[in-house]
Amino acid sequence: MKKKYMIGFFAVIFIFGALLTAGYQISYDHVTRQQAALDHEVTDTRSITAEGAAVEENGEDSEEGYYLCEMQGFVAVYLSDRQTIYELTEIPLTDLPEEVQQEIAAGKYISTQEDLYGFLENYSS
Known part of the structure; x- marks a missing residue:
């Protein structure tokens, strides 16, 4: 009888550990997706300067001020x-x-x- 309780106890500990690991992995994936979205926004704001340089390289802006x-x-x-x-x-x-x-x-x-x-x-x- 004591052996059954030990097996049940270790099974509960194992399931709890598996759920904890899965929760950590899901939250980690969520944070990395948010960081990637923020990095993408930074890239987009830098394109303002790149667009200005692109206009100038085409010669459209060379005579204008x-x-x-x-x-x-x-x-x-x-x-x-x-x-x-x-x-x-x-x-x-x-x-x-x-x-x-x-x-x-x-x-x-x-x-x-x-x-x-x-x-x-x-x-x-």
């Missing part, structure tokens, strides 16, 4: 249509001189890519 505008407290670079984002910068608008802040608030026009990157280099950290 860029506009510097404010977006959520930072400097954003738009193509000449003022609709398409060319590049999002990490330059806080508050770190710029007052005169430059006013120009950007009005939409500062920059005609060439060299001038654009010169401006961005000057005012980035």
Whole structure:
């Protein structure tokens, strides 16, 4: 009789361990799927800059200029249509001189890519 209780006890422990392992595996798969979805979103936001570079490489943007505008407290670079984002910068608008802040608030026009990157280099950290 004692042997039957021992077999039942080990069977319950085994089933509990199997359920615990299955639950861990399911939660691990769920977390990895969420992380993959977040990684995919990051890739999508980086494509904004890639699209801007792609437009420029096609020559459509070579004679047109860029506009510097404010977006959520930072400097954003738009193509000449003022609709398409060319590049999002990490330059806080508050770190710029007052005169430059006013120009950007009005939409500062920059005609060439060299001038654009010169401006961005000057005012980035």
